Amino acid sequence: xxxxxxxxxxxxxxxxxxxxxxxxxxxxxxxxxxxxxxxxxxxxxxxxxxxxxxxxxxxxxxxxxxxxxxxxxxxxxxxxxxxxxxxxxxxxxxxxxxxxxxxxxxxxxxxxxxxxxxxxxxxxxxxxxxxxxxxxxxxxxxxxxxxxxxxxxxxxxxxxxxxxxxxxxxxxxxxxxxxxxxxxxxxxxxxxxxxxxxxxxxxxxxxxxxxxxxxxxxxxxxxxxxxxxxxxxxxxxxxxxxxxxxxxxxxxxxxxxxxxxxxxxxxxxxxxxxxxxxxxxxxxxxxxxxxxxxxxxxxxxxxxxxxxxxxxxxxxxxxxxxxxxxxxxxxxxxxxxxxxxxxxxxxxxxxxxxxxxxxxxxxxxxxxxxxxxxxxxxxxxxxxxxxxxxxxxxxxxxxxxxxxxxxxxxxxxxxxxxxxxxxxxxxxxxxxxxxxxxxxxxxxxxxxx
Amino acid sequence: xxxxxxxxxxxxxxxxxxxxxxxxxxxxxxxxxxxxxxxxxxxxxxxxxxxxxxxxxxxxxxxxxxxxxxxxxxxxxxxxxxxxxxxxxxxxxxxxxxxxxxxxxxxxxxxxxxxxxxxxxxxxxxxxxxxxxxxxxxxxxxxxxxxxxxxxxxxxxxxxxxxxxxxxxxxxxxxxxxxxxxxxxxxxxxxxxxxxxxxxxxxxxxxxxxxxxxxxxxxxxxxxxxxxxxxxxxxxxxxxxxxxxxxxxxxxxxxxxxxxxxxxxxxxxxxxxxxxxxxxxxxxxxxxxxxxxxxxxxxxxxxxxxxxxxxxx
Numbered sequence: 001x002x003x004x005x006x007x008x009x010x011x012x013x014x015x016x017x018x019x020x021x022x023x024x025x026x027x028x029x030x031x032x033x034x035x036x037x038x039x040x041x042x043x044x045x046x047x048x049x050x051x052x053x054x055x056x057x058x059x060x061x062x063x064x065x066x067x068x069x070x071x072x073x074x075x076x077x078x079x080x081x082x083x084x085x086x087x088x089x090x091x092x093x094x095x096x097x098x099x100x101x102x103x104x105x106x107x108x109x110x111x112x113x114x115x116x117x118x119x120x121x122x123x124x125x126x127x128x129x130x131x132x133x134x135x136x137x138x139x140x141x142x143x144x145x146x147x148x149x150x151x152x153x154x155x156x157x158x159x160x161x162x163x164x165x166x167x168x169x170x171x172x173x174x175x176x177x178x179x180x181x182x183x184x185x186x187x188x189x190x191x192x193x194x195x196x197x198x199x200x201x202x203x204x205x206x207x208x209x210x211x212x213x214x215x216x217x218x219x220x221x222x223x224x225x226x227x228x229x230x231x232x233x234x235x236x237x238x239x240x241x242x243x244x245x246x247x248x249x250x251x252x253x254x255x256x257x258x259x260x261x262x263x264x265x266x267x268x269x270x271x272x273x274x275x276x277x278x279x280x281x282x283x284x285x286x287x288x289x290x291x292x293x294x295x296x297x298x299x300x301x302x303x304x305x306x307x308x309x310x311x312x313x314x315x316x317x318x319x320x321x322x323x324x325x326x327x328x329x330x331x332x333x334x335x336x337x338x339x340x341x342x343x344x345x346x347x348x349x350x351x352x353x354x355x356x357x358x359x360x361x362x363x364x365x366x367x368x369x370x371x372x373x374x375x376x377x378x379x380x381x382x383x384x385x386x387x388x389x390x391x392x393x394x395x396x397x398x399x400x401x402x403x404x405x406x407x408x409x410x411x412x413x414x415x416x417x418x419x420x421x422x423x424x425x426x427x428x429x430x431x432x433x434x435x436x437x438x439x440x441x442x443x444x445x446x447x448x449x
Numbered sequence: 450x451x452x453x454x455x456x457x458x459x460x461x462x463x464x465x466x467x468x469x470x471x472x473x474x475x476x477x478x479x480x481x482x483x484x485x486x487x488x489x490x491x492x493x494x495x496x497x498x499x500x501x502x503x504x505x506x507x508x509x510x511x512x513x514x515x516x517x518x519x520x521x522x523x524x525x526x527x528x529x530x531x532x533x534x535x536x537x538x539x540x541x542x543x544x545x546x547x548x549x550x551x552x553x554x555x556x557x558x559x560x561x562x563x564x565x566x567x568x569x570x571x572x573x574x575x576x577x578x579x580x581x582x583x584x585x586x587x588x589x590x591x592x593x594x595x596x597x598x599x600x601x602x603x604x605x606x607x608x609x610x611x612x613x614x615x616x617x618x619x620x621x622x623x624x625x626x627x628x629x630x631x632x633x634x635x636x637x638x639x640x641x642x643x644x645x646x647x648x649x650x651x652x653x654x655x656x657x658x659x660x661x662x663x664x665x666x667x668x669x670x671x672x673x674x675x676x677x678x679x680x681x682x683x684x685x686x687x688x689x690x691x692x693x694x695x696x697x698x699x700x701x702x703x704x705x706x707x708x709x710x711x712x713x714x715x716x717x718x719x720x721x722x723x724x725x726x727x728x729x730x731x732x733x734x735x736x737x738x739x740x741x742x743x744x745x746x747x748x749x750x751x752x753x754x755x756x757x758x759x760x761x762x
Contacts, residue, residue, distance in 0.1 A: 003551055006547065006550050006551055007551075010547055014536075014538070014539060207536070207537075208536075211534040211535065211536060211537055212530070212532040212533060212534030213534045213535050213536055214534075215498075215503065215528075215530040215532065216528065216530060216533075216534075216548065216592075216595075216596075217548075217551065218501075218503050219501040219502075219503055219523065219526070219528040219530075220523060220548070220551040220552050221551055222520070223503075431498070431503070431504075444465050
């Protein structure tokens with residue numbers, strides 16, 4: 001086995017066998033899922049019960065405001081004024097707030113008040129506002145002679161079928177939302193990968209330097225071989241982890257999907273997911289429910305059609321390319337930083353110029369995603385330091401082949417150049433001890449022969 | 450003198466304006482132990498790193514076995530740096546295997562030889578321990594084994610005894626002599642002048658980036674002879690000192706209850722016989738030995754003389 005192979009093997013094996021790697025590999029997908037589920041779950045459970053006493057001087061809403069699971073409306077049996085309602089709220093534990101609706105509500109919505117002794121959540125306020133708005137709108141429409149059925153019939157939903165027409169004239173349908181999700185997701189993954197594993201490269205270099213084993217090793221192999229061996233070894237660790245995560249997530253998702261379907265099946269065999277989705281329209285008459293279900297069916301088929309339209313082999317290939325390219329270009333810099341310092345605490349000053357382009361591309365990704373074909377998007381997807389994240393965001397929207405090829409070529413050139421520069425800093429830095437290194441010093445190292 | 454295994458010709462290296470070594474030329478004969486001496490910061494480590502091709506020289510040429518020194522020679526060179534270290538979290542055996550394979554040994558050979566050495570040093574039980582569990586001296590033992598395992602033709606040891614207790618120092622010392630007997634050439638850098646006298650055949654003394662003294666140890670010591678003699682005698686010191694006349698001068702006297710002693714240096718080109726003849730007339734001379742300077746004295750003398758002559762403004 002040649003020497004660089006030995007180094008790669010050591011870097012890979014020592015990391016893959018670590019307990020922390022095994023734990024992270026198992027916990028990763030669970031944590032990722034938790035990242036999405038927990039906030040939603042918390043938001044659902046955090047919501048407090050709200051008991052609202054309604055003083056309705058307009059007599060329009062009496063008993064007409066529908067309660068939810070958490071929000072309850074109470075209408076006093078006797079007519080009481082606002083002041084006595086307030087006193088009642090403070091005196092009794094039963095009410096959290098008083099909603100006051102004045103009699104001129106149909107002409108002016110100003111002056112509707114909510115007085116509380118316990119701050120109601122934003123959801124409570126929004127729900128009250130929506131209910132009032134909807135009801136008032138309906139009455140106003142009814143007053144001008146439009147009945148409920150007409151309103152329902154007039155409700156329309158438009159979802160554009162966007163089609164990209166390229167120079168050759170062939171059409172390809174695209175789905176902007178799906179492209180956004182795919183683009184953003186791969187961008188985030190690359191961003192995380194660069195940081196997680198780039199820092200590991202840096203730590204590895206510092207470890208070799210502080211343990212002083214470095215001098216023994218570079219009396220057997222060239223410093224550049226050691227640096228590349230480390231970078232490649234850790235890249236393989238990252239790919240392994242990514243692969244395991246994918247497999248685990250897929251198992252987890254298909255497992256939970258099966259569980260959900262089973263759950264629905266036992267609970268009510270007639271309830272399909274489509275029908276569950278249309279419960280929001282339960283107010284609609286029977287016949288329309290069927291129509292709605294059909295529409296949903298069509299929408300789901302549309303989504304699947306869109307998924308099929310996305311060029312997955314291309315996305316997967318580019319993802320792997322930019323995943324590795326982005327990591328390689330930055331990890332060389334991380335290695336150079338590690339070599340220039342004596343311990344991790346000293347890395348701060350050199351980390352900044354490295355982290356800024358990564359964070360910048362991550363921030364810009366959110367701009368690019370809204371306008372994937374702008375000149376700025378183009379240039380950011382060409383510069384090797386931003387292209388791994390930005391190009392990945394653009395690809396699901398469709399990128400001309402020459403742009404992709406140019407960006408990839410530039411990334412390879414950028415990688416070679418960065419690694420060459422980093423290697424020069426590295427081979428001097430690893431033998432420097434007890435010296436506070438400045439940028440001026442690094443510049444000198446670059447010029448040593 | 451046997452064929453040189455390693456030769457440096459006018460090797461210089463500067464770091465950003467600071468001259469680390471300047472015009473260093475040394476020749477290391479095959480099968481010898483070559484002492485590389487010098488004060489701290491003289492440039493020894495830089496020179497050693499150049500031999501190991503960790504850094505390259507600015508100018509000058511290096512030869513290994515009459516070939517220009519090249520990356521391919523690294524497998525014939527073993528290096529034990531002064532600042533030693535191993536991967537702390539890695540297991541001893543695994544790590545030793547890795548380092549030996551990096552030097553070009555096959556896994557099978559490396560395992561076989563490691564087994565031999567671990568048995569010889571009676572440290573088989575360390576094989577599956579992590580390095581961080583070992584004491585400093587234990588780790589150094591492992592590192593010594595790793596350094597010599599690929600049977601290098603040229604072995605560079607930088608302060609090999611630091612961190613060892615006297616028993617282990619002796620163990621390593623005898624291993625070094627054993628290696629020499631088997632034909633290994635050793636470049637030995639140290640500040641311990643006692644071990645230089647004990648082990649080295651040749652020395653080069655580097656001071657302020659230059660070689661200021663080199664040659665065979667016996668020859669160097671001869672060069673530093675100062676015609677000084679230790680004399681044991683019976684009689685009175687007064688008589689002895691007056692008997693010296695113009696032939697010698699008294700430098701020091703050492704007297705205890707039983708015998709009298711003095712250190713005398715020959716002056717004015719006198720011979721030992723002239724001095725002895727004079728002395729014997731006054732006192733009974735019971736002992737007469739030439740004072741051969743120790744490496745320690747030579748080191749201090751050479752460095753101080755150089756600094757006086759070259760650094761004084």
